[in-house]
Amino acid sequence: MEKRTLHTILSPRLLDLYDLTNAIVVIIDVFRATSTIATALNHGATAVYPVADVERCKQLGAELNAITAGERNGQVIEGLLHGNSPAEYPSTFIKGKQLVLTTTNGTKLLKMALDQGADKIITGSFVNLGSVCRFLENSEKNVVLACSGWKDRFNLEDTLFAGAVAEKISGQFDLNCDSTLMAKQMYRLHEKDMAVFIRNTSHWHRLKAFGLENDLEFCVTPGGAEVLPLYNPQTAALTAADLI
Amino acid sequence: MEKRTLHTILSPRLLDLYDLTNAIVVIIDVFRATSTIATALNHGATAVYPVADVERCKQLGAELNAITAGERNGQVIEGLLHGNSPAEYPSTFIKGKQLVLTTTNGTKLLKMALDQGADKIITGSFVNLGSVCRFLENSEKNVVLACSGWKDRFNLEDTLFAGAVAEKISGQFDLNCDSTLMAKQMYRLHEKDMAVFIRNTSHWHRLKAFGLENDLEFCVTPGGAEVLPLYNPQTAALTAADLI
Numbered sequence: 001m002e003k004r005t006l007h008t009i010l011s012p013r014l015l016d017l018y019d020l021t022n023a024i025v026v027i028i029d030v031f032r033a034t035s036t037i038a039t040a041l042n043h044g045a046t047a048v049y050p051v052a053d054v055e056r057c058k059q060l061g062a063e064l065n066a067i068t069a070g071e072r073n074g075q076v077i078e079g080l081l082h083g084n085s086p087a088e089y090p091s092t093f094i095k096g097k098q099l100v101l102t103t104t105n106g107t108k109l110l111k112m113a114l115d116q117g118a119d120k121i122i123t124g125s126f127v128n129l130g131s132v133c134r135f136l137e138n139s140e141k142n143v144v145l146a147c148s149g150w151k152d153r154f155n156l157e158d159t160l161f162a163g164a165v166a167e168k169i170s171g172q173f174d175l176n177c178d179s180t181l182m183a184k185q186m187y188r189l190h191e192k193d194m195a196v197f198i199r200n201t202s203h204w205h206r207l208k209a210f211g212l213e214n215d216l217e218f219c220v221t222p223g224g225a226e227v228l229p230l231y232n233p234q235t236a237a238l239t240a241a242d243l244i
Numbered sequence: 245m246e247k248r249t250l251h252t253i254l255s256p257r258l259l260d261l262y263d264l265t266n267a268i269v270v271i272i273d274v275f276r277a278t279s280t281i282a283t284a285l286n287h288g289a290t291a292v293y294p295v296a297d298v299e300r301c302k303q304l305g306a307e308l309n310a311i312t313a314g315e316r317n318g319q320v321i322e323g324l325l326h327g328n329s330p331a332e333y334p335s336t337f338i339k340g341k342q343l344v345l346t347t348t349n350g351t352k353l354l355k356m357a358l359d360q361g362a363d364k365i366i367t368g369s370f371v372n373l374g375s376v377c378r379f380l381e382n383s384e385k386n387v388v389l390a391c392s393g394w395k396d397r398f399n400l401e402d403t404l405f406a407g408a409v410a411e412k413i414s415g416q417f418d419l420n421c422d423s424t425l426m427a428k429q430m431y432r433l434h435e436k437d438m439a440v441f442i443r444n445t446s447h448w449h450r451l452k453a454f455g456l457e458n459d460l461e462f463c464v465t466p467g468g469a470e471v472l473p474l475y476n477p478q479t480a481a482l483t484a485a486d487l488i
Contacts, residue, residue, distance in 0.1 A: 010398055013257045017396055153261055154254055154423040178446050179398040185433060186426060202422050 006173035008145040008162045008180040010154050012109045015146060020118040024141045026132060026165065027113065027123045029106030029148035030157040031203045032084050034229075035125040035219040036069075036101065037238055039086035042128070042225035044095030047237040050107045054079065057102040067094070070102035074210035077102070085215050086127070086225070098237075105148035113146060114233060121231040123238060126161055126194075127224040133168045134243050135228050143173065145180070156186070156201045157220065160194070163187025164222075194220050250417035252389045252406045252424040256353045257396050264362040268385045270376060270409065271357065271367045273350030273392035274401040275447045276328050278473075279369040279463040280313075280345065281482055283330035286372070286469035288339030291481040294351045298323065301346040311338070314346035318454035321346070329459050330371070330469070342481075349392035357390060358477060365475040367482060370405055370438075371468040377412045378487055379472050387417065389424070400430070400445045401464065404438070407431030408466075438464050 007018050028034060037048050051057050054070060054077050061068035061080075069082035076083040084103060101107075106123070113121050119141055124132040136143050145165055147158035163183030166175075175181065190197040198204055198220050207216060218224055230241035251262050272278060281292050295301050298314060298321050305312035305324075313326035320327040328347060345351075350367070357365050363385055368376040380387050389409055391402035407427030410419075419425065434441045442448055442464050451460060462468055474485035 010254060011258060014255060014396065014398070151261070152258065154258070154426070156422040156426060159422075159426065176446055176449065178400040178403075181444060182398070182400060182403065182426070182430060186429065189429060189433065200425060202420055205420065 003174040005142045011149045024120045025113040025118040028158045033103040033106035034123040038128040038225040040089040041240045042227040043091035049100045061100045066098035123229040129222045131228040247418040249386045255393045268364045269357040269362040272402045277347040277350035278367040282372040282469040284333040285484045286471040287335035293344045305344045310342035367473045375472040
């Protein structure tokens with residue numbers, strides 16, 4: 001039997017170079033959308049609706065009587081109730097509620113993967129690394145690790161997470177992919193000093209001015225929110241899936 | 245005084261995200277276009293004309309009474325005289341002659357950089373690493389290291405060369421660029437085992453079937469063809485520039 005393929009996509013601009021049919025696409029936006037999604041679902045949110053713009057966020061929030069949340073440049077958007085920080089979603093607040101979240105990089109990439117015929121779409125960050133790996137290992141599909149980047153540019157934090165997944169599951173896959181090889185090596189190099197190394201990244205420099213250092217450290221620490229966010233195209237929502 | 249900026253672009257698809265005005269753009273296509281260009285010029289070719297398609301290659305070759313060369317998938321193109329191997333251009337053959345070379349990845353990226361208003365365009369590979377670094381160090385411009393990749397996908401050999409340049413010159417620059425940081429770290433990791441590590445790349449697997457292993461080793465060995473290929477938009481040719 002042919003081995004499954006595993007590819008890593010370093011920017012949304014490169015997504016269409018890859019075949020997503022029969023593939024599980026992992027949307028990666030470590031700082032901070034996919035960390036926040038996992039945290040909210042792990043703390044009992046019943047669904048997370050990722051939406052691209054602020055108007056849609058307000059409209060859907062009103063329809064569903066849901067929490068609306070979103071940030072631009074590290075600040076809560078005017079007219080929305082909450083931001084894009086995992087720390088804002090403890091179970092005492094989010095349990096049993098629905099969350100409508102507007103983000104720039106991650107949401108756009110999710111819609112692109114959907115339009116391109118992805119078989120399944122999940123979201124991943126270090127906080128749910130174990131759940132993502134378990135889901136991918138137990139599936140029979142190809143895997144595409146899709147980094148959201150920053151406004152289409154390459155970023156390190158998403159690449160390191162792709163590398164972490166590849167490091168843990170790649171034995172099952174045919175690995176003829178230079179970006180996956182690079183991501184694995186970068187992860188190996190920084191697995192032990194992640195919280196220090198990540199302070200060198202562009203995104204850290206952008207966000208630390210907003211006092212978000214604790215937030216960012218949480219986002220790169222494995223296991224803080226072990227849940228599997230699975231996208232349902234019918235409802236346009238992410239919900240916590242049962243792991244086999 | 246503000247420091248100059250240094251960015252690394254991992255695929256032609258990402259070039260338009262960066263400002264090329266007041267920047268020197270280094271076109272990188274290690275396997276093998278920019279290695280061949282440096283070798284031909286170092287061995288006395290008077291000019292190298294990079295062209296995008298085979299018909300233009302034949303036409304210009306006839307006009308200039310020049311050597312025509314090009315490959316697709318590791319084979320010399322029918323109707324052209326030579327291939328894309330540095331080993332085909334010893335000084336006994338190429339000295340005093342003009343070369344018209346058609347390549348896919350590198351030529352396309354060079355035209356894109358030109359259209360996007362690059363201040364200067366040069367080409368680089370490990371064979372002329374020292375010349376490229378000296379030219380960039382002595383200039384007062386920003387620098388964009390532009391990797392050709394493979395059909396717009398990320399590749400390791402071009403990234404490693406970008407990392408080698410960044411490692412040697414980055415002290416002079418403001419380095420707020422995750423792709424440059426990654427490239428530098430990958431280069432440091434493999435500086436000592438380049439000829440072995442590079443055998444893991446996708447491109448090596450594609451080309452080794454054609455018996456090109458010696459060729460590929462030459463392309464990743466520093467200093468085999470120390471010359472500075474500078475593109476002249478008026479003549480549409482690369483010629484060996486004087487280093488300051």
